[in-house]
Amino acid sequence: MDGWISLALPGAVAYASSLLGDREQGEDIVQDCVCRLLARAARYDLPRDGRKLLFRAITNACINRQTRARKTVSLDEHGRQPDGGAWGVEDVAATPPLAMALAEELRVAIGQGLQTLPLRQRSVLELSSLGWGAEEIGHLLDLQAENVRVILFRARKAMAAFLNARFPGGVTR
Amino acid sequence: MNGRTPFSEDQIEGLVRGYLDAEASEVDLARNLAEIGRRQRELNAGSVIPLATTSSKHWGRTGRRLAWRIGLAACVVVAIGVTSYMALSPEPASAYALVREAESALAAPVDRCYRVESEVPKVWRRGNPLLQDGDETRVWTRGDQFRVQTSDQGQQYNWGQDAQRRLWVVCDPQLGVRFDRQEVPPMLARTRTFLGLDVRQLAKKVLNDFDLHIAKVRSVTQQGGPHRLALVLATAKQGRPGNPFNTAQLEIDLTTKVIGSMELARVIDGEIKARFRFTLIDQAAQPAGSYELESQLQPGGRILGHDQSSERTEALRHVFESRREKR
Numbered sequence: 001m002d003g004w005i006s007l008a009l010p011g012a013v014a015y016a017s018s019l020l021g022d023r024e025q026g027e028d029i030v031q032d033c034v035c036r037l038l039a040r041a042a043r044y045d046l047p048r049d050g051r052k053l054l055f056r057a058i059t060n061a062c063i064n065r066q067t068r069a070r071k072t073v074s075l076d077e078h079g080r081q082p083d084g085g086a087w088g089v090e091d092v093a094a095t096p097p098l099a100m101a102l103a104e105e106l107r108v109a110i111g112q113g114l115q116t117l118p119l120r121q122r123s124v125l126e127l128s129s130l131g132w133g134a135e136e137i138g139h140l141l142d143l144q145a146e147n148v149r150v151i152l153f154r155a156r157k158a159m160a161a162f163l164n165a166r167f168p169g170g171v172t173r
Numbered sequence: 174m175n176g177r178t179p180f181s182e183d184q185i186e187g188l189v190r191g192y193l194d195a196e197a198s199e200v201d202l203a204r205n206l207a208e209i210g211r212r213q214r215e216l217n218a219g220s221v222i223p224l225a226t227t228s229s230k231h232w233g234r235t236g237r238r239l240a241w242r243i244g245l246a247a248c249v250v251v252a253i254g255v256t257s258y259m260a261l262s263p264e265p266a267s268a269y270a271l272v273r274e275a276e277s278a279l280a281a282p283v284d285r286c287y288r289v290e291s292e293v294p295k296v297w298r299r300g301n302p303l304l305q306d307g308d309e310t311r312v313w314t315r316g317d318q319f320r321v322q323t324s325d326q327g328q329q330y331n332w333g334q335d336a337q338r339r340l341w342v343v344c345d346p347q348l349g350v351r352f353d354r355q356e357v358p359p360m361l362a363r364t365r366t367f368l369g370l371d372v373r374q375l376a377k378k379v380l381n382d383f384d385l386h387i388a389k390v391r392s393v394t395q396q397g398g399p400h401r402l403a404l405v406l407a408t409a410k411q412g413r414p415g416n417p418f419n420t421a422q423l424e425i426d427l428t429t430k431v432i433g434s435m436e437l438a439r440v441i442d443g444e445i446k447a448r449f450r451f452t453l454i455d456q457a458a459q460p461a462g463s464y465e466l467e468s469q470l471q472p473g474g475r476i477l478g479h480d481q482s483s484e485r486t487e488a489l490r491h492v493f494e495s496r497r498e499k500r
Contacts, residue, residue: 009205014196027205035212109190129189156182159189163180 005034008051012058015126019062021115029065033057053129056140059123066119106167113162117155124148125155198253204490268385268405272423279314284463285431286313286455292448311410311454318464330492331469341476344492348467350477350485383407383421390427401427418447431456 010031017026033054037046044053051065114122120141134145134152141148180188280284289310310323313333320333330340341351361405385407392401407417418437425432431453438448462468466476477485 002472003485006202006206010197010200010202011193012400013200013205014193017196018193026206031205031209031212034209035216037211038209092300107192107195110188111196114192125186125189126193129193137494153182154293156185159185160180160182163185163188167180 002038002046004047004050009034011130012051012054015055015130016058016062017108018111018114018126019059019122020065021151025065029058030054033061052136053081055127055132059127059140063119063123070158072092106163108170109163109166113166114158116162121151121155121158124151126161128152181429197440201486203487207494209488270389270403271387271425271427271430272385273404275423275425275432278430279432280314282316284315284455284456284459286311286457287435288454290450290452292445312451313459313463315464320464320469333466335465335466339466341469342489342492343466343469344488346471347474348477348488349470350486350488351472353479356479383409388422400429402433403427418449476482 012030012033013023014024016029017023020026020029037044037053037057043135044050046053099143116124117125123141124137127140128134132140134148137143138145138148143151253320287311287334291310310321313320313322318334319332319337319338323330330343332340334340338354339351340357341349343349385405387405388404388405390401394398405423405425407423408422418439420440421435423432423435432451434450434452436448436450439446460468467474470476477488
């Protein structure tokens with residue numbers, strides 16, 4: 001399979017998973033988007049532009065999925081028991097240990113903080129952190145670059161507030 | 174507070190980048206690439222829609238597809254679960270009583286072996302590395318334990334669930350993977366439950382979803398004596414999506430309450446999309462430990478468990494891929 005996919009895929013899954021707040025859905029979206037891109041390989045220079053096209057497709061797909069009117073209910077939720085077990089099976093091995101290392105604690109907090117942001121803010125902040133410029137993000141999200149900067153400013157501010165509330169004394173870094 | 178600083182807005186993007194990088198490092202690249210390859214092949218192959226897609230929109234696509242790979246094989250064990258389907262159905266009373274007794278008989282720690290015959294679309298088979306057309310598939314059950322054996326071109330594939338409800342798959346005579354009860358991947362856990370491996374949960378799931386009745390009773394002579402066999406028909410109630418099968422037939426011995434045969438089918442617009450038939454062929458007691466992974470491996474065989482999760486995932490993927498390539 002194309003090398004550009006291997007290079008772009010882990011970051012793409014992380015990005016999509018963060019936008020959707022769910023790793024499984026994130027992988028699903030990314031796999032779908034890669035397949036769609038490959039189906040149109042003749043129209044693009046994928047080794048050169050594949051990563052950018054993929055992130056663009058993912059962003060649109062995630063926004064579409066998140067803003068879709070109908071709310072779906074997963075089988076897990078459908079069968080969830082009063083004690084919290086999904087059909088009596090729960091991945092307790094994935095439960096973070098009580099004595100979580102600080103780095104892990106911070107990572108979790110960042111993930112949670114991102115989930116508190118509106119989807120557009122989250123997308124802008126994450127794309128910016130990945131090196132996208134305001135113009136590129138604006139083109140992707142159909143926004144003026146200035147609006148992108150405003151959204152980015154708000155996102156940074158909200159995240160800083162979230163993290164400072166979570167770690168009142170800051171953290172050792 | 175020495176060495177501690179509050180977060181500033183300038184640091185946020187760096188922190189987010191670090192977060193995304195850490196998340197990316199945990200992505201199973203090989204599995205995702207394999208799934209992309211599979212989706213491409215499926216797109217190129219044709220248009221038959223896997224039953225899972227039509228059966229429930231509640232599943233995520235990835236979950237559905239991966240779950241069905243294992244799940245189609247899992248449905249051989251619906252032989253256990255469907256008994257519970259019907260045991261809890263409210264009418265008619267005679268069918269209810271009969272199936273409930275059959276369920277009790279199945280719940281006992283007695284070994285039973287069913288031969289499994291299947292009719293499914295070709296595309297569906299390609300996506301199912303553990304249950305393929307032309308294979309001889311047998312499922313041994315003992316209470317909640319089961320062991321599925323599939324012969325394919327001279328090679329045998331085994332997987333099952335042990336007394337501790339740990340799911341296991343034999344990769345080769347020297348290697349097996351095992352998931353503890355608490356760590357079974359959600360997709361497999363859902364599949365096991367959904368397709369009937371978790372009897373009690375399945376019973377709850379379908380409690381209100383099936384109508385059943387006794388269609389006929391016939392007399393036969395077998396094992397040196399007369400037996401009366403009742404044919405029980407079960408039909409999924411309308412408006413209850415989410416089950417892979419919407420009809421079932423069971424033949425139950427009125428004396429022993431043992432299910433002699435069962436057929437599960439998914440029928441859409443009068444057309445059979447998939448059908449599985451289970452026929453009881455053996456009730457010989459199996460050796461102790463025969464539902465344990467250890468007994469399936471050669472002496473000294475290695476078992477990948479919780480502590481080798483990455484290696485375990487890769488080994489499982491290799492089993493699927495190698496089988497698919499044989500086709």
